[in-house]
Amino acid sequence: MDEKSSKSEGEEGIQEFSKITLRPIELSDVDDFMVWATDVKVSKFCLWDAYTSKEQALDYIQNIAIPHPWLRAICIGNRAIGTISVTPCSGFHRCGGKLGYVLAYKYWGKGIVTRAVKMVVNTIFNEWPHLDRLQAEVHVDNKGSQRVLEKAGFEKEGVLRKYVVMKGKTADVVMFSFLRNDPRAA
Incomplete structure (x- = not known):
């Protein structure tokens, strides 16, 4: 294979990854969900431990993910390769939302x-007119x-110890934040 055809295949791969969509997660995504949810490399920096059973994943999808106020599957084609969510803050912080995301290891970087x-x-x-602040x-x-958030235009506010x-x-x-009036990244 020459350099030219190798380069076009690499460009094709990049183009494939640029065509992501976000959609509500479904129970039928459970097998794709298990790919990242059972991977200890993926769960290393998450609050949850790696999943150990399909039943545990189905319970999460049905009882937490589907009813969540804003959780979407990150998809290539229609295949779920991760999730992204915004969880509303409450009380004095109700003008804010917490951003969270997870992605299958094979798609990192x-x-x-x-x-x-x-x-x-x-x-x-x-979608949420009351929202003034998105934080992660x-x-x-x-x-x-941290690099993901910086590239997306979030501002690093500081370290919250323990x-x-x-x-x-x-x-x-x-702590990173993006405010309603901050300039949007292209």
Whole structure:
């Protein structure tokens, strides 16, 4: 294979990854969900432990994900390769929402989550008119996720020390935010 045909195949792969969509998650996504939900590399920086059964995944999808106020499957074609969500804050913080996302390991480093975050930023403030602030809390050691947010136009606000319990231990997180009036990333 010559360099020219190899390059066009690489470009095709990039184009494939640029055609992501966001849609509500469905029970029929359970097998795709299991790919990332059972992977300890994926759950390493998540508050949840890797899933161990399909029943556990079906329960989560049916009772948590589907009724969630704003959770979408990140898809290539119609195949779910991850999820992204915005959870409304409450009380004095009700003008804000918390952003969360997860992606199958095989798709890391391809710009997919950055694109998904930008898609959310470009729609969520219209869908939720009360929202003035979108925030994300990222484990201090999760440099990849921090880069995603920076590329999507989020501002790093600082480190919240011993802010969450993750895998049985308290952990520091970096707080990022995107405000309604911040310039949108292309």
